[in-house]
Amino acid sequence: MDPARKRKIRLVVALGVAVFLAAALVYTSFSASSEAKEPSQLIGAAPGTSYDLTGKVVVGSVRRDGDSMRFRVVDRDGHGQSLPVTYSGTVPDPFRGGREIVLTGEVDHGVFVGERDTLVTKCPSKYTTSSNDS
Amino acid sequence: MTASFGSVALALAFATMVGAAIAALVGARRGDERWVLVSRRAVYGACGLLTVCVVLIESAFLRDDFSFHIVQQHSSIETPTFYKLAAMWSSQEGSLLLWAWVLSIASSLALYATRNRLREIVPYATAVMAGVASFFTGLMLFAGGVNPFSTLSPVPADGIGLNPLLQHPSMMVHPPMLYSGYVAFTIPFAFAIGALVTRRLDAAWIRATRRFALIAWAFLGLGLLLGARWSYTELGWGGYWAWDPVENAALMPWLIGTAFLHSIMVQEKRGMLKVWNACLIVATFSLALLGTFLVRSGVLQSIHAFGDSTVGPYILGLIGVVVLGSTALIVSRLDDLRSEKRIDSLASREAVFVINNLLLVALCATIFWGTFFPLISELFTGTKSSLAAPWFDRYTTPLAILLVLFTGIGPLLAWRRVSWAAARRVFVVPAVVATAVAAVLALLTDAGHEPWALALFFCATFALVGLAQEFWRGASARRTLSGGSMPAALVAIVSRNRRRYGGYIVHAGVAVLLIGVAASSSFQTKRDVVLRPGQSAVVDGRKVTYVRPTAHVDKLAFTAGAVLRVQHGGGEFTERPTRRFYRPTGVQGGGVSNYFAGESDSEIGLRAGAGSDFWSAAQPDITGLQRHARAADLELERCLRGGPGVPPQCRVVGAMMRAALVNPSLRPVAQAKIEALQLATAKRIAAGYVAEASPVTFRVIVDPLVTWMWVGGLIALAGAVIGLWPARRAPGGDPELEALKEAKYREIRDAELDHAAGKLSDEDFALLDAELRGEAIEILDGPSR
Numbered sequence: 001m002d003p004a005r006k007r008k009i010r011l012v013v014a015l016g017v018a019v020f021l022a023a024a025l026v027y028t029s030f031s032a033s034s035e036a037k038e039p040s041q042l043i044g045a046a047p048g049t050s051y052d053l054t055g056k057v058v059v060g061s062v063r064r065d066g067d068s069m070r071f072r073v074v075d076r077d078g079h080g081q082s083l084p085v086t087y088s089g090t091v092p093d094p095f096r097g098g099r100e101i102v103l104t105g106e107v108d109h110g111v112f113v114g115e116r117d118t119l120v121t122k123c124p125s126k127y128t129t130s131s132n133d134s
Numbered sequence: 135m136t137a138s139f140g141s142v143a144l145a146l147a148f149a150t151m152v153g154a155a156i157a158a159l160v161g162a163r164r165g166d167e168r169w170v171l172v173s174r175r176a177v178y179g180a181c182g183l184l185t186v187c188v189v190l191i192e193s194a195f196l197r198d199d200f201s202f203h204i205v206q207q208h209s210s211i212e213t214p215t216f217y218k219l220a221a222m223w224s225s226q227e228g229s230l231l232l233w234a235w236v237l238s239i240a241s242s243l244a245l246y247a248t249r250n251r252l253r254e255i256v257p258y259a260t261a262v263m264a265g266v267a268s269f270f271t272g273l274m275l276f277a278g279g280v281n282p283f284s285t286l287s288p289v290p291a292d293g294i295g296l297n298p299l300l301q302h303p304s305m306m307v308h309p310p311m312l313y314s315g316y317v318a319f320t321i322p323f324a325f326a327i328g329a330l331v332t333r334r335l336d337a338a339w340i341r342a343t344r345r346f347a348l349i350a351w352a353f354l355g356l357g358l359l360l361g362a363r364w365s366y367t368e369l370g371w372g373g374y375w376a377w378d379p380v381e382n383a384a385l386m387p388w389l390i391g392t393a394f395l396h397s398i399m400v401q402e403k404r405g406m407l408k409v410w411n412a413c414l415i416v417a418t419f420s421l422a423l424l425g426t427f428l429v430r431s432g433v434l435q436s437i438h439a440f441g442d443s444t445v446g447p448y449i450l451g452l453i454g455v456v457v458l459g460s461t462a463l464i465v466s467r468l469d470d471l472r473s474e475k476r477i478d479s480l481a482s483r484e485a486v487f488v489i490n491n492l493l494l495v496a497l498c499a500t501i502f503w504g505t506f507f508p509l510i511s512e513l514f515t516g517t518k519s520s521l522a523a524p525w526f527d528r529y530t531t532p533l534a535i536l537l538v539l540f541t542g543i544g545p546l547l548a549w550r551r552v553s554w555a556a557a558r559r560v561f562v563v564p565a566v567v568a569t570a571v572a573a574v575l576a577l578l579t580d581a582g583h584e585p586w587a588l589a590l591f592f593c594a595t596f597a598l599v600g601l602a603q604e605f606w607r608g609a610s611a612r613r614t615l616s617g618g619s620m621p622a623a624l625v626a627i628v629s630r631n632r633r634r635y636g637g638y639i640v641h642a643g644v645a646v647l648l649i650g651v652a653a654s655s656s657f658q659t660k661r662d663v664v665l666r667p668g669q670s671a672v673v674d675g676r677k678v679t680y681v682r683p684t685a686h687v688d689k690l691a692f693t694a695g696a697v698l699r700v701q702h703g704g705g706e707f708t709e710r711p712t713r714r715f716y717r718p719t720g721v722q723g724g725g726v727s728n729y730f731a732g733e734s735d736s737e738i739g740l741r742a743g744a745g746s747d748f749w750s751a752a753q754p755d756i757t758g759l760q761r762h763a764r765a766a767d768l769e770l771e772r773c774l775r776g777g778p779g780v781p782p783q784c785r786v787v788g789a790m791m792r793a794a795l796v797n798p799s800l801r802p803v804a805q806a807k808i809e810a811l812q813l814a815t816a817k818r819i820a821a822g823y824v825a826e827a828s829p830v831t832f833r834v835i836v837d838p839l840v841t842w843m844w845v846g847g848l849i850a851l852a853g854a855v856i857g858l859w860p861a862r863r864a865p866g867g868d869p870e871l872e873a874l875k876e877a878k879y880r881e882i883r884d885a886e887l888d889h890a891a892g893k894l895s896d897e898d899f900a901l902l903d904a905e906l907r908g909e910a911i912e913i914l915d916g917p918s919r
Binding site: 025032035052093096104120 | 299368369370371372376378492496499500503504507508511515517518519520521522524525528529662664733734735736753755757831833
């Protein structure tokens, strides 16, 4: 086979593989992702769908009960109705009332049930005092 | 006063950088060396001015000058000195200043190093570097709200303080390392643009900036490693990587930078891949800017949220200019970027480099897609959806395994071509050993249940054995030539071929690091257990006993801890994980309950070992403590109001407080008394906590081989330093010609080493050597270049 032809075949094969992998990537990303929702969008949501809950933890709402934890979350702007959340698993250090969090889970009978170890708390870049939290 | 002085210095630095860029362009257009000289000196001058700015800010932090907005927001009187120095880059304006300052230093170094070289390229490169520096300096001056010298009036008495989570030694070093990495990639980018504009597209610009690219790569890598370490020890989470957008943003330029460092060798030695290299450096620099943008913009949900910033859109604009401008430039120069040669054979080092480049780019593209998926999905479906760690793992694991395999294969192959017989000779030992190790692991350990981990162990063993064989054969060849002991021969080959063996050491480090990652992510045991003092739990064969609670109080924080006894086999050790609750600073009043109103962080217990780490964190239930604190506050209030039956010291303080209301000069004394009273109360609560023996949630992790992750990272860093170490340079002569001669001489030496080490057959070596010597004679003869 002459080298030019060989190179062309190689290029086509490489491109084909790349396109195939890219398609797999795109396809799986749409099915594996979970939608980000704020509490006000999840009130009354049906069980069975996984969401990423994003919002602010209501100050003073955190109750620990052994390994599990209950708290309420409101929209990031602090308005609207709050959503009760139950969660068990790792709690990152920065977690507390007033912090923004992201948590994966489902809504069951009006309560957001977080998946184990999916709680992400935003790193604050500086102190915020409790008076600024509300 | 100092603030206005600083503002002037910053404005002057901006003007000087703009001047440098203009002078460089004028010099390049007119071919006038004097303008170029002016531009170089202007860059040095701007570097000096920015240094003044940094010194002023740092001294303001050290002096607790709260008239500076930046100091008031990020430091306080009680912040430890070490962290006062680091507080600058926890702010947005401070990190912009750091960017500009580090860039001015790197530009000055690069211009000094090339002062007698690359006469045509340097002016344009100067213009690019000065242009980028003017951009960041200009941002501070004109973007609004990010001038580090903005002041407060009236001057507050104390600052807000630095977040205790950021008060960790690696946080002092992590951000400047990342920034230095991002910034140093500007230098090769600028010279690439210069080379494209002037059509001087041989390897001269690469030789001049390779060291900067390697420094940038090493800094970025170290920054990533420190960030991982911080996450592992400080966040009470036990992980080191979470595929968070900001982490990804730092990883992407590092990956493309890795590809660039490899493929420029192909251009240096073989005159190939020129378009590819130009694209890679543009991509690396754009990704570095994107990293800066992501950290500061808040467009993606990240744990690193630094607040919505004002500078995001400007940086995005710069990225747009860089990407579009560079692409247009590369397209217009396609004719000049044609390869001088072609790849001879798939069994050659350059072919392996091409494959590793493709893998690295694929890895980066995957991470890019996953990172920006929330924006992509919003575009297509209208909702922001994000991808979690399992999705990233699914794609990055196989790519990482293949990459490790190629870190092993690459060094075993010689440049240009290798006969299959020679290849077989060098592949036999690593392949046999790796197969044996994988078989033993599969039979005797759990590794058989984790095919991906097993595949990685196989590939990493292959790479490590192959690299060891390289060192062994190289040293043996050296001994047959000049005698001496084996260690002496090893030192000699490494010090005489620093780039080659430094690179091999980096490869070994990466293989070791990935062994640590694979083992700790596949075979980790993680348990959350609730224990009362005296109770114990068994985690992965280790008996963990909660011996007793501890508590400590000072003015800053309430620390609740635990003493854990861990028994494993015959051995026994103690860990003391604690959790610290910080009082918010800069807040008046609030009482004892304030201890539990602020930040808290974990001091983990860690027993690191070559086999596995035993990691523990304690999460005491603070509802009881909060209740006691509230009760104590009420009690204290009643006590201060006075009345029948209150203790005498209360009555005294209460009287002082009432006096202070009338006479403000008594206020500090009364305040101090109250604080002392509160501290005593908190100490009583702490003693109560120890006596109460309430249950504590412990997170316990047994992490196998995780230590090797840090060790591997340090090995790779050492390799990079060896590869960077400058060789003795013969004085005099045209530096460009000298560099060219040195490069060719190194190629001949490489071929000789490969032949001596058995990588090249006799015929192959004879052909290659003749070719190389011919090329060398051309260089020596020809003023044609």
